[in-house]
Amino acid sequence: MESKKISKSVLKRLPGYLAYLKTMPEGSAPHISATALANALGMGEVQVRKDLAMVSDGGRPKIGYQRDALIDDIEQFLGYDNTTDAILIGAGKLGQALMAYSGFDEYGLNILAAFDANPKMSRTEEGKPVYNVAKLEQFCRTHKVLMGIITVPAEHAQSVADQLIAGGIKAIWNFAPTHLDVPAGILVQNENMATSLAVLSVHLKAQIKEEKGQQAGKAEN
Amino acid sequence: MESKKISKSVLKRLPGYLAYLKTMPEGSAPHISATALANALGMGEVQVRKDLAMVSDGGRPKIGYQRDALIDDIEQFLGYDNTTDAILIGAGKLGQALMAYSGFDEYGLNILAAFDANPKMSRTEEGKPVYNVAKLEQFCRTHKVLMGIITVPAEHAQSVADQLIAGGIKAIWNFAPTHLDVPAGILVQNENMATSLAVLSVHLKAQIKEEKGQQAGKAEN
DNA sequence: TAGATTGTTAATCGATTAACAATC
DNA sequence: TAGATTGTTAATCGATTAACAATC
Numbered sequence: 001m002e003s004k005k006i007s008k009s010v011l012k013r014l015p016g017y018l019a020y021l022k023t024m025p026e027g028s029a030p031h032i033s034a035t036a037l038a039n040a041l042g043m044g045e046v047q048v049r050k051d052l053a054m055v056s057d058g059g060r061p062k063i064g065y066q067r068d069a070l071i072d073d074i075e076q077f078l079g080y081d082n083t084t085d086a087i088l089i090g091a092g093k094l095g096q097a098l099m100a101y102s103g104f105d106e107y108g109l110n111i112l113a114a115f116d117a118n119p120k121m122s123r124t125e126e127g128k129p130v131y132n133v134a135k136l137e138q139f140c141r142t143h144k145v146l147m148g149i150i151t152v153p154a155e156h157a158q159s160v161a162d163q164l165i166a167g168g169i170k171a172i173w174n175f176a177p178t179h180l181d182v183p184a185g186i187l188v189q190n191e192n193m194a195t196s197l198a199v200l201s202v203h204l205k206a207q208i209k210e211e212k213g214q215q216a217g218k219a220e221n
Numbered sequence: 222m223e224s225k226k227i228s229k230s231v232l233k234r235l236p237g238y239l240a241y242l243k244t245m246p247e248g249s250a251p252h253i254s255a256t257a258l259a260n261a262l263g264m265g266e267v268q269v270r271k272d273l274a275m276v277s278d279g280g281r282p283k284i285g286y287q288r289d290a291l292i293d294d295i296e297q298f299l300g301y302d303n304t305t306d307a308i309l310i311g312a313g314k315l316g317q318a319l320m321a322y323s324g325f326d327e328y329g330l331n332i333l334a335a336f337d338a339n340p341k342m343s344r345t346e347e348g349k350p351v352y353n354v355a356k357l358e359q360f361c362r363t364h365k366v367l368m369g370i371i372t373v374p375a376e377h378a379q380s381v382a383d384q385l386i387a388g389g390i391k392a393i394w395n396f397a398p399t400h401l402d403v404p405a406g407i408l409v410q411n412e413n414m415a416t417s418l419a420v421l422s423v424h425l426k427a428q429i430k431e432e433k434g435q436q437a438g439k440a441e442n
Numbered sequence: 443t444a445g446a447t448t449g450t451t452a453a454t455c456g457a458t459t460a461a462c463a464a465t466c
Numbered sequence: 467t468a469g470a471t472t473g474t475t476a477a478t479c480g481a482t483t484a485a486c487a488a489t490c
Contacts, residue, residue: 009481011423015415019398023375033447041400046483049448061447061489079422097318103398107418146425154244170428171421177240177324179262187424189417194236196410197328200392201300202232203408204367207391230457254471267459270472282465282471447489454483465472 006077010051016041017051018074021067033064080108085145086173089160090152091116091130094175098151099124112143117156133160140167147171154178161188227298231272237262238272239295242288254285301329306366307394310381311373312337312351315396319372320345333364338377354381361388368392375399382409 020040021032034052038045052065055077059065075081088095091114099114111128119130131139139145148164150157150172157176164172171187174180180188241261242253255273259266273286276298280286296302309316312335320335332349340351352360360366369385371378371393378397385393392408395401401409 006423007481008420011419012416015398015413015419016400019375019415020400023399035447042402044483045447046449047481050450050482053449059448061449062445063490064447077423078419079426084422084425093318093321097314100314103414104418107415108422109418146428147421154240171425173417173421177236178244179237179241181263185428187421189421191412191414191417192236193412194240194328195233196394196412197325197330198232198236198299199229200368200394200408200410201305201329202227202298204305204392205300207367207406228457256471265459266471267473268457271458271474274473280472282473283469284466285471445490449488450486452483452485454481456481457479459476459478461474461476463472463474466470 006054010054013043013047013051014055014074014078017048018071018078021071021074024067028067030067031060031064032067032070034059036064078107080106083108083110084147085143086111086147086149087113087115087136087139087145088149088151089115089133089136089164090150090156090176091119091124092151095149095151096124098149098175099128100126109147111149112145113139115139117152133163136160136163137167140164140169145169147173149173149175150180151175227275231275234264234268234272235276235295235299238269239292239299242292242295245288249288251288252281252285253288253291255280257285299328301327304329304331305368306331306333306364307368307370308332308334308336308357308360308366309370309372310336310354310357310385311371311377311397312340312345313372316370316372317345319370319396320349321347330368332370333366334360336360338373354384357381357384358388361385361390366390368394370394370396371401372396 017037020037034049035045038048052070056065056070056073086109088099088111095114099111104111113128114124114130115133115136116130117133119132121130123129146169148169150160152160154176157174157178158180161172161180161182165182165186171189172180172182173189173191175191177192177194182188238258241258255270256266259269273291277286277291277294307330309320309332316335320332325332334349335345335351336354336357337351338354340353342351344350367390369390371381373381375397378395378399379401382393382401382403386403386407393401393403394410394412396412398413398415403409
């Protein structure tokens, strides 16, 4: 019963709720209503309620949801309660930034090691080992790693993905700005800067146009 | 006429087409069909055709779209043809990685300067100036900057956003894992690692469960 | 009881996919 | 002409929103 099929849209909103719930001050009331959550995050209250219904076993009318329980439920649903081992390939600037990011613990993500085609050091600043990519596939197998984080240049991403899959990996977090071809059953989550930039860029273009329109309007008066 | 309203879903797919078209080898045919594009990117061909119809003035039956023209059309539509000035706030690891990323030029993005609450250097490795956040608002005004990139810790993000908006900024690229409250007309694009991680994590959980199910099945036989 | 709030059922909206006509 | 391909119109699908009944 636990496993109602959840849609990706709902799934993507859960971390937002979680983050907000966790940053609420200590002294806050132990309960929170969907209405309050919705207002804080600028969303519709019905949507929040429906989303929470997917992971929680319900709030109480007039009172709301118990905050602690809700946090637990979301974390459990997202699998943040037990850790996932991952490896990172491409120890460049971005790769190093990700290795250094301590916040991943909170999400149950544990980066075991980094790999690079041309390792410049044998350990990262944080003390994680940096290996040659040649050892990639074998490492995945022996450590039963299920997740790979790709931060290599676009032209090498596909080859790295192939090796990861050969090593038995089931999920890829792809920071390289390129499409990866993978067999069914393997999930690729693209962290695509270009996508975000496109949204921003088009918004700004529209904004500038509007402004010019207003100025033209003024000039005409 | 140029400005048919484009949906966000379409907009987000355009960079994918662009990237693929640009990485096609020099010797390739000058034309490409929606079918070929769709196959390469693992999408439906009708969707590709509809998307391209939004930005291009059409392909030719039996031949396809002229590749160069298509690239130009998408770039123009996304505003990559003229540069946008931006500033970055938070010169930590991630901020520095973004400052160092040379690929932004390609998207018409030009990061003028970085700001930090406690600048550790006066220039980044790339020679871009690093200022104290105190100068943020004024800098935005005098340089008419329209875009801000937030890479500060979550707890300072809202305050930074407020200052950016006071400085006249219209679009915010938010890497801090927190919701930002902004007035209408200001676009916030969240680059949310937690969101991606949630998708990956849930996929892996399902994968592991499935595997266990299969093993249990085997054992029963 | 009244009112706030939950959860569910139905209606709307938007985006994707399918079917088909048009064209080179 | 035949076939590949485009573009459009209609059908389907999924997600969001609205309406309402249930409950503390």
